[in-house]
Amino acid sequence: MYTHQKNSITAGVPVAEAKKAVIFIHGRGSSAEDILSLNNHLGIKDAAFFAPQATNNSWYPYSFMAPVKENQPALDSALGLIKELVAEIENAGILQDQIYFVGFSQGACLTLEYITRNAGKYGGAVAFTGGLIGKEINMQNYKGNFKQTPVLITTGDPDPHVPVSRVETSKGILEKMNAMVSLKIYPGKLHTISKQEILLAKEIVFDSNQLR
Template sequence: MYTHQKRIVSAGKPLIETGKAIIFIHGRGASAESILSLKDYLEVDAFSLFAPQATNNSWYPYSFMAPEEQNQPALDSALEILQELLTSIVNQGVSSENVYLLGFSQGACLTAEFATRHAQRYGGLLIFTGGLIGQQVNTSRYAGDFAGTPVLITTGDPDPHVPVSRVNETIKIIEEKGALITSKIYPRRPHTILPEEMELAKAILHSNQSK
């Protein structure tokens, strides 16, 4: 088992110029650099971009639906990395409502879990094929209110790693905590991100251009 070494890859303009940030969270076996390549499809020149790198290219060793103790201490360490990064951005004068979280697969699960444990008004959550973490979802750990945060959550049906039932459960929980949901379930879609999903994400990223 492992904890994560802190390594953050950044791109785009500095926060002092943009006043808004996107945190990109990669999937299992991928890298900060690979998830950041999505910027080429999202028209994010006006954002500061950050992508943490998981040690061993994996945020936690087993399925997101394994008993939680099997994924410790890596899972708690991954959540701590995100908390430190978000705190650093906010401490530079950027409000949480101008911070967006984007994750794919394992990174989408981590995005959903972190944001729901720390629910507040974010700029948006872009959850590509993921859901809340745990053999069963433990709602007692979720605190706060999303206060109208727009959330995109997408998946394939079936998906080899993420059951649609967990995606639907995740939607219900985060909606009850005040999020505004856009969801898409694509029949027989491979474990990937479709161009249509990028367009839906762009709609959220660019809905508050005046900020």
């Protein structure tokens, strides 16, 4: 089992000059560089970008639907890494409500798990194909108020890794915690990020906040 070393790449506006920050979280087998290139399509401007890199290119070893203990200590280490990154961004003078998250697949699961364990008013979050982590959902982990943070969750039906039922359950939990969740399920979509999902992310999370 493994833990993660602090290893992020940055792009965009230097954090000391930025008013907003976007944290990009890559999927299993992918890389920080890879997920950061997503902004070529999202076209977010005037923000500092951060993309942490997972050890062995994976945030945790098994499926996100496996019992949580099987994915330890990697999962706690990954969540801790993001928490540290958020603290760094806030210490640089960027407010929590100007911090955004974008994750794909394993990175989308980690995004949802992090923000729901640390609920508050964020700029917004996009989870391209993901859900909350664990064989069973442990509601003890989730406290706080999203204060109408916009969250977009997308997935395919069926998806080989992410059951639609878990995505819908995750949406319900975030909504109970006062997140403004948009869920889009695409029949037969491949396990990739489609042009339609990019457009939706721009419309719901980024353009609505004038982050262009």
